[in-house]
Amino acid sequence: MGFRTGDFPPVDTTTFLDEPLRERIKALAVHWVEYGFGTPRQVHVVYVVKLLVLYIGIGTALATWTSGVGPFWAVGEWWNEPIVYQKLVLWTMFLEALGLAGSWGPLAGKFKPMTGGVLFWARPGTIRLRPWKRVPLTSGDRRTAADVVLYLGFLAAMLVAIVLPGVPGAGLAHGAAGLVNPALLIAPIALVVLCGLRDKTLFIAARGEQYLPAMVFFAFLPFVDMIIALKLLIVSVWVGAGVSKFGRHFTNVVPPMVSNTPFWPPRWLKRAHYRNFPHDLRPSKLATFMAHVGGTLVEIATPLVLLLSTNRWLTSAGVVLMVLFHLFITSTFPLAVPLEWNVLFAYAAVFLFLGFPAGTGYGLGDMSSPWLTAGIVAGLVLFPVLGNLRPDLVSFLPSMRQYAGNWASALWAFAPGAEEKLNSIAHRPTANQLDQLLAMGYPAPAAEITMQQTIAWRSMHSQGRGLFSVLLDSLPDLDQRTVREAEFVCNSLIGFNFGDGHLHDESLIRAVQSRVGFAPGELVVVWVESQPIHSGIQRYQVIDAALGVVERGSWKVADAVAEQPWLPNGPIPRDVSWRRAGGLLSVRESGAADPAMGSSA
Template sequence: MGFKTGDFPPVDQETFLEKPLMERTKALALHWVEYGFGTPKMIHTIYVFKVLFLYVLGGTALATWTSDAGPFWDVMAWWNQPVVYQKLVLWTVFLETLGVAGSWGPIAGKFKPMTGGILFWARPGTIRLRPWKRVPFTSGDRRTVADVLLYLAFLASLLIAIALPGASSGSLTDALPENTSGLVRPALLIAPIVLYVLNGLRDKTVFLAGRGEQYLPALVFFAVLPFTDMIVAAKLLICVIWVGAGMSKFGLHFTNVVAPMISNSPCVPSKRVKRLHYRDFPRDIRPSKVSSFMAHVGGTTVEVITPLVLLFSTNHWLTLAGVLLMVAFHLFITSAFPLAVPLEWNLLFAYLSVFLFLGFPAQDGYGVGDMSSPWLAAGIAAALLFFPVLGNLRPDLVSFLPSMRQYAGNWASALWVFAPGAEEKLNALPHRPTRNQVDQLQAMGYPPAVAEITMQQTLGWRSMHSQGRGLFSVLLKNIPDVDQRTVREAEFACNSLIGFNFGDGHLHNIDLINAVQSRVGFAPGEWIVVWVESQAIHRGIQHYQVIDAALGVIERGTWKVADAVEEQPWLPNGPIPLDVVWALRQPSTAPAAQPTVAEGLAP
């Protein structure tokens, strides 16, 4: 790929869109193997400058200049200062919640504008998705002025905690007598903690965008624990995150993640290296043994064993080796520019690896056994493990982020299918600060066919993952005229409606569909969604739904994950086996113009 020119799929733009869906999907999946999204390197450069100047330099300068721990260019003067660590966490939360960190820019499907976040969440009338319907005072799906004020107050409370100087702490002085920078004042953390929770109860999108499942516990530790307990609790937190992510990579999904991620990496220019991750390109693009090794040795093993070594090691050299391995792990993920682009998160975790385990090693009194009470350590560990355990057993109840299944391939996912011309109705959504992504690309000067093929590349990407084979199978079974319809990858499409996406299908489940339907009003058959839940850790199946925006759920069923991963992305043998457990009979009043949508739904 060039600096300004990307690697567009080598297809005939005049005829490609007339081909059958799975033929298009095959062409785009094969192109992905060698080029990924084909993004111009200029786009990656924009991300590098954003991270370097806004996050690394800007965040470090702000944290050090407000903490008597500078100058920021003298890393040895501040890298192990607790107040700098606290403020870098707060700065990360601020940028994530503002919408300029993860899920930002063109790689995440945000073209014009490149920011979601604040453009949606500071605007009354936009869609709000509450996490639990039984929580009082959270009814409705419309963002109110009160929601906007809660959101802006949260941002302001974070900035205040960052900007004000640290305060002395008796527990810090006992542990580090020479420290003069202090800690963030606990009183300043009360407002961010409370507002984190209130915003999350009103809108799960804001909470997940701010990575509340990880940073909220850290803020609580900052506010209520004495210094040594705070450090050890932070170690427990980061190890639960690492080990949880590693455990979630057991199974059949993750191997299917690594190869497409490597293919999309601008730091792997060699087509030969990319092809090594597939069995027999172009005939068989299921993951190869190389991909499996990368997934389960370079990924699963590192994420499970290394954190446990770091948590309990009292040997400096062993700890140093573990820290270097985790730093390299996070830098590798950063270099791959995964589609959710969690670059700031990965850089923070690389820094936390150094700060927590080299700055405050277990042999210096910062081991699990050094907490003020073994019951405190056990209680914190149990609290941190609650949502990962529940989320892996009941993925329908917990987002994959609190479940600690980051980039494990086991996601709730969906495909959206529109009747000809029906997608344009989304542009009538009131208070929405964006248009459909295909329209964003055309507004940037892309011809209509190029814009459409660009968006369909995400279908090729989805087909290379385990859920893709199942979702396409459900489409082919239920919508015989799918070749004449517009198909969208829901993870990308939903961010133009709610301002955020991170691979979590819970952000575009039936709640979002109903919210859009109540505002726009699709006719039966105009907008069909095939949606699948994550696989429970103890089951070999995934549960899917077929949803008509006008009619609701019209089919439920399951497929075996083993069947999905054994097929090629373009399903040359036809749909994988599906077990339909319930289906809505075709309504007698269904419009005659849409008979194919519900065909085969009668039990």
């Protein structure tokens, strides 16, 4: 891989796209093992510069300068100043909500322009996805001028809280700069909730499941209680993510994630994460060790030690381990690119557990009321517990299932020429990713192969093998269709993607259909829900954009993880629980729609 030249798959661009889909997936999956996306290193340097300059540089300078501490390069003078931590949390949330942090740039499918976020959410007429139908005043799927006002008001309120100086804090034992004025946090708390009730994309993009509780603690708790509550918050995120890694999915996440790491490790070590490269691309014993010792065990045990330890050296060792944990994730440049989030969590580990150790009055027993402790714990574990038991009810982010590999996912299969219809959507500030690459000077075959690398990446994960199995059984003409990873399609339609299939479920398909009007069979989507923690299956739907849901069923996760990405033995077994009039083909002929979804045609 060069600095300006990527590692393109070693295929004949004049013939490759004529090969059967499974042969293309095999070639691209084998290439992924050693090169990942094959992105030129200059792209990763852009991310590093953004992280160092926009996030760390400007963010730290703003937080320290407006708080009367610093200067920002004198870390020893402000690293344990509570107001600096508060403002860095707010700065991170501001950048996330603006679209300049996670899910930004080419690695997230944003080629030209490299930003989604504000380009969509500050523009009336774009697609809006309400989270709950029963909430009054949220009907429809079009962003209104009022939605834009709410969104811009939230951004403005966040900036005000960041730039104004601090005030004395109740119970603040040290910290000459005080705390962010609690009164300034009421508006952003209220506005992010209102924005989220109108559009779930905005709430998820702003990482409301983590930063909203932090803002509530900033606004309403006295200092000691606030610090302990913040410890409980970060521990709930770590432990929740660790628990979600139980099962068969996460082992399949580590090899392709390591393969996509740009600056290290060497190719031989990337290959070692697979059983027998290039013939068997299932995870090796090394990958299993990395997943469940370096991942699951570290993410559960270490935070609990940090929360309970009163030993300085044990606490310091735990902090170092969690800092290294987040730096490792940052170094892999995961496709959702949550780099700022990982840096913040590394700093939070230092600030909370070294700056305010449990043995110096900031332990669980030091909270003002055991009932307050119990209430905060119950509130923090509610959505992780519910989301693991009923993933259909909770996004994987409030469920704290980051990087678990157990995600709601989908593949979109377009009839020849049908994908181009998406470019007719009014008010959409981007074109399809294929057209973005063409506009950047990619030859058409190279642009298409680049996009197909994303479906090869999906095939290396457990749910990908199930999704392709259903497509292969449902569409005899699959080799002639354009198959797209739903995360990338979703990104170009609503300005954000982060691995959450709830952002491109039936509601998005219905919104797209109302604007495009696909004919029956032109767009077929296979969508699968996350696996409940107590179940061994994943439930899927086959959706025709024009006709609605035409099939429901499930597959065993054990069958999915046992197969190769390219399904050499054919589709994995599945249990069809419901099929409309004999299946997709008969529905396409009859035009019958599923009343559970309705028709927008």
